[in-house]
Amino acid sequence: MGKIKSAGLKELRRTGAAGLSLREVAKTAGISPSGMYRYVDGRDGLLELLISDGFEAFGSAIDEAIKKADNDLLSRLEAIAFTYRRWALANPDRFGLILGTPVPGFHARADGPTVSSVFRFSEPMVRVVAAAYGAGELVGLGADVAQDAKVPLDPTTFLPESLNELLARGWSRIHGLVSLELYGHLAWGDFNVERLLRAEMRSIMDELSNASPANVKRK
Amino acid sequence: MGKIKSAGLKELRRTGAAGLSLREVAKTAGISPSGMYRYVDGRDGLLELLISDGFEAFGSAIDEAIKKADNDLLSRLEAIAFTYRRWALANPDRFGLILGTPVPGFHARADGPTVSSVFRFSEPMVRVVAAAYGAGELVGLGADVAQDAKVPLDPTTFLPESLNELLARGWSRIHGLVSLELYGHLAWGDFNVERLLRAEMRSIMDELSNASPANVKRK
DNA sequence: TGAGAGTGCAAACAGTGTTCGCGTTTCTGA
């Protein structure tokens, strides 16, 4: 079983996501093509295995980066963004598999591991923002609602809407830059993408500050 | 030839980008599989045809949206963002084909139509920002460099670097939000994505203003 | 009347995912 996963990752690196061949994976795993069906439900099952594994690996990488970063929100946001980018550049096929164009003919089952794995991946990002929110760093965003909230796992339950939107916008900024760079659509500008990411995270922080009542009063 | 393109688009809608079958396209076009090779260089050539067509269609849609929008930069940026989103949602396969995960085994030739088509698509966005820049709306960004610049086609030639970076960041914000929504990664929040896009464009505008010397002096 | 270019396609080849039936091995429980 672990043999299949590692063989799948190897093949993934070689041929890319949608070009992944079950027969080739079987060959490098030392199993016959039909034998694969004992462990994995066809090609879709193989993809599902690699997808949930990818979410797990991506989430762990971001987890560790957060731990190593300084304790303030900006440092953590930058750590997330840089790790997001580095992981995507180092694992382009896995990145495309879990966050890119859906593989044709493949549809994740609603009860499958794919869906729940998304939370494993997005949870660290939510946690960082929610921690800052709980610590009172983000005043002016409905702080009365959840001042004493525990670290939330499900953003829809605990975070006020405006914070949720900032989270989505922050993630999408990272994702947009990294996707465009990864697929070569930023080649026209010779950009320092880390610099762009830093600017984007800085900008999100500024918006948080400007929205706070303290700053509004100062105006 | 047009028969092949329309049949390709039809199949693309049915099976998605990487699942596209040359044999099926041939069948719906009323040609034999081998006959396809008279008009198109195999499957890669078929994809190249559809990709350049997609860039053209996407670019035209944005062009028209800009024409219909009000003359100020914010209205135009919103028009671009909303059209970007609407077109992607209406043509998910074409969107994935031109801006998503590269199709496995397919590599665009450096001299092929794919590369040049990128400019046909990105040109409207560049033009809008450059026009505002030329009109003096964006002061404080090295306005001395290209105050009298003509409407540029190649951003690397005419735009100062800081403006170039803002363009990349603006595009990536749109692209990030639309990509995440399109592939179901924003399903955890019940977001009004148009609202998010409006906020992102507004935020880019604010950054432009804050960077201008006029506002700096006012502080 | 040709010659040549363009058009079209059936046949074949290697590759793919998947199913089926058949053995072999391993584990389990009485």
Next chain:
DNA sequence: TCAGAAACGCGAACACTGTTTGCACTCTCA
């Protein structure tokens, strides 16, 4: 201990894919 069940593994076959090859069948124009 030892039969039965469960798991493991695979070869053959089927329907699909992209691609190449060779052979026709039009036209055009000199």
